[in-house]
Amino acid sequence: MRHRRVVAACASVLLVAGCSGGESEYDYAIPSEVCDVAVAQQDVKPLLPPGKSVKEDSSESLSRPGERKSCSIVVDEGVDLTVSLSRQWGDLDIVEEAADKYIGLKRVDLGGGFTSAGVGDDGAVAWAACKPKANQRQYEFPETQSGRYDALALEIRVGNEKPADVGEWRERIENFLRAYVPGMVQAWCA
Numbered sequence: 259m260r261h262r263r264v265v266a267a268c269a270s271v272l273l274v275a276g277c278s279g280g281e282s283e284y285d286y287a288i289p290s291e292v293c294d295v296a297v298a299q300q301d302v303k304p305l306l307p308p309g310k311s312v313k314e315d316s317s318e319s320l321s322r323p324g325e326r327k328s329c330s331i332v333v334d335e336g337v338d339l340t341v342s343l344s345r346q347w348g349d350l351d352i353v354e355e356a357a358d359k360y361i362g363l364k365r366v367d368l369g370g371g372f373t374s375a376g377v378g379d380d381g382a383v384a385w386a387a388c389k390p391k392a393n394q395r396q397y398e399f400p401e402t403q404s405g406r407y408d409a410l411a412l413e414i415r416v417g418n419e420k421p422a423d424v425g426e427w428r429e430r431i432e433n434f435l436r437a438y439v440p441g442m443v444q445a446w447c448a
Contacts, residue, residue, distance in 0.1 A: 282308030283308050284303070284306075284308050284309070285309065285310045285311075286309060286310065286311050286333070287312070288306065288312075289314065289331060292314070292438065293316065293327055293328075293329035293343060294329075294445060295341075295438060295441040295445050296441045297437050297438050297441060298437055301433055301434050301437035301438070302331075302339070304430040304434075305416050305417075305430055305434055306331065306333055306338050306339060306417075307334075307338060307417070309333040311333070312331060312332065312333050313331075313332050314329055314330065314331055314332070315329065315330045315332055315337075316328065316329040316330075317329075324394045324395040325344065325345050325395050326343065326344040326345070327342070327343050328340065328341070329341050333417075337417060338417035339414070339415070339416055339417065340413075340414070340415040340416075341413070341414055342412070342414075343412055343442065343446060344411045344413075345390065345395065345407040345409070345410060345446075346385075346407065346408075346410065347398065347406055347408050347409060348408075348409065349373065349385075350374075350385055350409070350411075351374045352374045352376070352383045352384065352411060353365050353374045353375065353376035353383065354374075356376065356383045357376075360376070360378030360379075360381055360382075361378050361379040361380050362378050362379045362428075363376040363377070363378040363383070364376055366382075366432060366435070368386075368435075368436065370386075370439075370443070371386045371387040371443070371447075372384055372386045372387075372439070373385050373386070373387065375435070377428055377432045377435060378428070378431075379420070379424055379427065379428060380415065380416060381413065381414045381415040381416050381431065382412075382413075382414040382431050382434075383411070383412065383413050383414070384412040384435065384439060385411055385412075386409065386412070386439070386442075386443065387408065387409060388407075388409055388410035388447035388448075389408055389447065389448045390447070390448060391446075391448045392448070394446075410442070410446055410447065412438075414434070414435060414438075416431060
């Protein structure tokens with residue numbers, strides 16, 4: 259009888275080890291907000307590696323609040339996802355402007371007020387028509403009321419944990435971009 263218990267215990271350990279040995283573990287809560295914008299965890303998780311801890315580091319201009327914000331999702335001390343938002347004025351083809359800053363940047367159509375957007379192997383960019391809400395900074399130069407903001411630039415950078423299938427990785431980045439922009443527009447645009 260004792261022999262059976264030992265064999266059963268060993269078999270249980272092997273079964274558990276065999277089942278979980280190939281899977282990566284996320285010992286942290288997947289963020290449901292990035293840079294104060296709600297986004298589904300299912301759209302964030304594919305861009306983050308397994309690990310033990312996660313935190314968000316953010317920076318915003320203290321002298322010009324509401325003009326620029328950048329947030330990094332850090333897993334186990336490594337920056338794995340960075341989102342930067344900045345108010346702009348005028349029109350810009352952000353895909354053309356950022357082509358030399360991203361690997362393989364290709365255009366995607368986001369529709370709505372987005373005039374240009376692109377996804378690369380290492381991130382994504384988007385340019386949207388976006389007037390600030392009444393309680394947000396309206397001008398680049400408020401003293402002279404010049405440079406009235408009417409656009410918002412979004413830049414997304416992803417960490418170095420890319421799967422072998424680059425097409426799948428780009429799809430993950432595009433899925434995050436598409437999931438992120440509705441909340442971004444709601445938070446930043448009138």
